[in-house]
Amino acid sequence: xxxxxxxxxxxxxxxxxxxxxxxxxxxxxxxxxxxxxxxxxxxxxxxxxxxxxxxxxxxxxxxxxxxxxxxxxxxxxxxxxxxxxxxxxxxxxxxxxxxxxxxxxxxxxxxxxxxxxxxxxxxxxxxxxxxxxxxxxxxxxxxxxxxxxxxxxxxxxxxxxxxxxxxxxxxxxxxxxxxxxxxxxxxxxxxxxxxxxxxxxxxxxxxxxxxxxxxxxxxxxxxxxxxxxxxxxxxxxxxxxxxxxxxxxxxx
Amino acid sequence: xxxxxxxxxxxxxxxxxxxxxxxxxxxxxxxxxxxxxxxxxxxxxxxxxxxxxxxxxxxxxxxxxxxxxxxxxxxxxxxxxxxxxxxxxxxxxxxxxxxxxxxxxxxxxxxxxxxxxxxxxxxxxxxxxxxxxxxxxxxxxxxxxxxxxxxxxxxxxxxxxxxxxxxxxxxxxxxxxxxxxxxxxxxxxxxxxxxxxxxxxxxxxxxxxxxxxxxxxxxxxxxxxxxxxxxxxxxxxxxxxxxxxxxxxxxx
DNA sequence: AATTTGAAATTGTCAAACATTTGAATGTTT
DNA sequence: AAACATTCAAATGTTTGACAATTTCAAATT
Numbered sequence: 001x002x003x004x005x006x007x008x009x010x011x012x013x014x015x016x017x018x019x020x021x022x023x024x025x026x027x028x029x030x031x032x033x034x035x036x037x038x039x040x041x042x043x044x045x046x047x048x049x050x051x052x053x054x055x056x057x058x059x060x061x062x063x064x065x066x067x068x069x070x071x072x073x074x075x076x077x078x079x080x081x082x083x084x085x086x087x088x089x090x091x092x093x094x095x096x097x098x099x100x101x102x103x104x105x106x107x108x109x110x111x112x113x114x115x116x117x118x119x120x121x122x123x124x125x126x127x128x129x130x131x132x133x134x135x136x137x138x139x140x141x142x143x144x145x146x147x148x149x150x151x152x153x154x155x156x157x158x159x160x161x162x163x164x165x166x167x168x169x170x171x172x173x174x175x176x177x178x179x180x181x182x183x184x185x186x187x188x189x190x191x192x193x194x195x196x197x198x199x200x201x202x203x204x205x206x207x208x209x210x211x212x213x214x215x216x217x218x219x220x221x222x223x224x225x226x227x228x229x230x231x232x233x234x235x236x237x238x239x240x241x242x243x244x245x246x247x248x249x250x251x252x
Numbered sequence: 253x254x255x256x257x258x259x260x261x262x263x264x265x266x267x268x269x270x271x272x273x274x275x276x277x278x279x280x281x282x283x284x285x286x287x288x289x290x291x292x293x294x295x296x297x298x299x300x301x302x303x304x305x306x307x308x309x310x311x312x313x314x315x316x317x318x319x320x321x322x323x324x325x326x327x328x329x330x331x332x333x334x335x336x337x338x339x340x341x342x343x344x345x346x347x348x349x350x351x352x353x354x355x356x357x358x359x360x361x362x363x364x365x366x367x368x369x370x371x372x373x374x375x376x377x378x379x380x381x382x383x384x385x386x387x388x389x390x391x392x393x394x395x396x397x398x399x400x401x402x403x404x405x406x407x408x409x410x411x412x413x414x415x416x417x418x419x420x421x422x423x424x425x426x427x428x429x430x431x432x433x434x435x436x437x438x439x440x441x442x443x444x445x446x447x448x449x450x451x452x453x454x455x456x457x458x459x460x461x462x463x464x465x466x467x468x469x470x471x472x473x474x475x476x477x478x479x480x481x482x483x484x485x486x487x488x489x490x491x492x493x494x495x496x497x498x499x500x501x502x503x504x
Numbered sequence: 505a506a507t508t509t510g511a512a513a514t515t516g517t518c519a520a521a522c523a524t525t526t527g528a529a530t531g532t533t534t
Numbered sequence: 535a536a537a538c539a540t541t542c543a544a545a546t547g548t549t550t551g552a553c554a555a556t557t558t559c560a561a562a563t564t
Contacts, residue, residue, distance in 0.1 A: 016547065018314060030348065036356055042514065053549045055307055058515085059314045062270060066315035067348070074515045075557025085352045093349055096282065096319070100337045104288055107427060114378070115427035122374035126366070175359060175367035179431060268516065294545065305518045310546090326546045327526025 018059035021050050025060065029069055029082055040070065040080040068093065087174065091181050098186035109191070109238045116187050117231040119180060120164070121224055126171035128220035135170035139163055139212045146205040156201060157192040161185060163208055170215065191234060200237065204230070269304050270311035277312065281321055281334055292322065292332040320345065339426070343433050350438035361490045364439050369483040371435050372416070373476055378423035380472035387422035391415055391464045398457040408453060409444040413437055415460055422467065443486060452489065456482070 015023075028034045040061075041049065047057040061080055064070045068090075071083040102112065127135075142163040145151055151159070161184055168180045207230045214222040267275070280286045292313075293301065299309045313332055316322045320342075323335040354364065379387075394415040397403055403411070413436055420432045459482045466474040 018547090019317075022318065030351060032355065044514090055550095056548065059311060059547095061515095062311045062314050063318035065271075066274065066318040069352075072515070073557080074513095074555070076511095076513045077558055078514050078556080080515090084356050085349070087353075087357070090349050090353050094346065097337070097342050097345055099282060100321075101339075101342050101427075101430070103284065104336050105339070111425055111427055115425050115431065118374040118378060118423075118425070118428060119371065119431065122370040126370060171370075173363055173367050173370070175353075175363055176370060178353070179367065179371065179434065182431065270516085296545090307519090308517060311516095324546070325526080326524070328542095328544050329527055330525080330545050332546090 017050075017052050017056050018063065021046075021052070021057060021060035022063040025064060026067075026069060029064075034082050036082050036084045038082050040082070042079060087178065091178060094178070094182045095185045098182035102186055102190050109242070110235070112187050112191065113231055113235050113238070116183050116191075117227065119183050120167075120227055123168050123171040123176055123180065124223045124227065125220045126173060126176070127167055128215060128218045128223060130172040131170035131215050131218070135166050136212065136216055138166040139208070139215070142166065143205055143208050143212060146201060146208065157189055160192065160204070161188050164188065167211070167215070191238070203233065207233070269302075269308050270315065273298075273302050273304070273309060273312035274315040277316060278319075278321060281316075286334050288334050288336045290334045292334070294331060339430065343430060346430065346434045347437045350434035354438055354442050361443070361494070362487065364442065365483055365487050365490070368435050368439050368443075369479065371432060372419070372479055375420050375423040375425075375428055375432065376475045376479065377472045378425060378428070379419055380467060380470045380475060382424040383422035383467050383470070387418050388464065388468055390418040391460070391467070394418065395457055395460050395464060398453060398460065405444075409441055412444065412456070413440050416440065419463070419467070443490070455485065459485070 025034075025040070034040070040046065043054050043057050043061070046061075047054045050057060061070065061072070064080075065072060068083055068085050070080045072078070072080050101107070142159045145159040146156055146163075164184045165177075165181075168177050168184065171177070207226055211223055211226045211230075214226060277286075277292070286292070292298065295306050295309050295313070298313075299306045302309060313322065313324070316332075317324060320335055320337050322332045324330070324332050353359070394411045397411040398408055398415075416436045417429075417433075420429050420436065423429070459478055463475055463478045463482075466478060
């Protein structure tokens with residue numbers, strides 16, 4: 001039962017000292033009590049303040065560093081500083097989480113394609129209104145790659161990701177680009193693994209070309225229709241793949 | 253210029269041993285070479301295998317634990333195991349990242365409201381088609397809270413979040429709910445802090461009531477229009493607030 | 505005045521030991 | 535023989551102490 005909001009997380013292991021210290025510092029950062037670029041006390045002072053040893057406090061700091069909440073510098077004026085998270089770091093973290101969810105959680109392919117379709121559709125009107133020449137150029141380049149018979153399957157998938165990325169970036173909203181990164185870079189490869197066969201490429205490239213032309217004309221409705229067709233096409237491929245797998249004998 | 257894809261992340265500090273070890277194990281997990289619930293070698297063996305000491309390997313493991321990639325159990329049959337990430341853990345991480353981005357990155361209020369509006373709009377058709385009685389009930393309860401004069405500002409904001417959450421959950425797609433969590437739980441409070449005043453509450457509650465009625469009738473177009481109106485209203489409030497702040501004297 | 509040198513501060517890493525927790529093997533009793 | 539209590543071993547949690555590497559700053563020197 002994939003309950004999205006599970007209150008008790010199975011085992012109630014008592015959190016370690018390092019975990020608790022990391023949590024308390026994390027709360028200070030998230031609530032804004034520790035400002036960006038502010039320096040935390042040194043490891044020895046933190047250890048004294050929390051009543052633990054230095055390695056313990058170090059573990060807490062490493063936990064925070066793993067979440068990009070702090071950055072660490074050695075040397076005389078070094079120390080641990082509250083980090084201003086960058087777009088690329090946030091992007092990487094989001095893709096990581098989304099990938100984990102998709103590979104480990106019991107999510108059906110229909111759910112995935114539906115979410116992808118819905119979210120892409122949210123970007124289309126903005127993209128049609130704001131697309132610039134650079135976005136069109138990027139998409140055209142990717143279509144050329146996808147049309148090239150010499151392109152490997154992996155390269156085709158990567159190009160597919162970049163194509164959709166250009167479409168999203170055309171919306172000109174960095175927050176949307178950030179959100180959609182999870183959709184494109186985590187969902188898309190998963191779908192590709194399931195469905196892509198060599199003879200599907202031409203059809204997909206044609207759909208992409210249609211989207212390109214419609215985006216050039218700023219026809220949001222048309223793009224939405226093409227995306228829907230592309231999504232339906234993918235859904236059909238998934239259905240066929242699943243039918244094959246079922247016939248070949250059950251799960252896993 | 254908030255470039256979403258910043259190649260060089262400022263300083264090129266040489267990654268520490270703990271960081272590198274964590275990265276290599278992380279890659280194994282993300283690529284699926286380490287399966288869920290698989291046990292990692294013990295700390296001593298890992299230390300020997302990577303040619304470092306146990307504290308160093310421990311730091312690497314703590315980094316992974318901070319990302320919910322592994323879970324740790326003490327005792328005889330204990331050790332570090334690849335963790336199956338839960339929806340709530342993923343949810344918390346996403347909200348954390350989104351909150352950090354919104355509070356620290358230079359994002360304009362227009363960008364935020366636009367993204368929120370676009371993504372909410374993506375959920376509306378699905379929600380209209382699939383809403384069940386429980387979603388309507390949840391929304392009705394929140395409207396009652398928002399209508400109550402005894403509700404504090406903070407409680408009103410929280411209720412607002414829950415209202416939108418119910419609308420999203422009505423779409424019946426856990427992936428969408430996951431994605432939108434960032435929008436609702438990170439963006440919404442930020443907007444609330446900027447704009448909400450006591451006399452605006454009635455207007456907002458009325459909008460919510462209209463959305464509720466339209467969702468009951470499964471009128472997707474109508475909901476989209478109401479959401480747009482709500483967004484415009486919010487944008488206007490933000491504009492006024494910013495004008496006030498500018499007149500009162502500059503930034504911060 | 506510019507350069508070099510060195511000292512100080514801070515994190516990075518290691519080593520060894522002890523504490524705590526947990527599961528399983530072992531022994532004892534009924 | 536079965537059920538229960540005890541002990542033991544394995545693994546992580548934590549501490550102490552020390553040394554290495556790195557960076558900054560200031561003093562000394564040319």
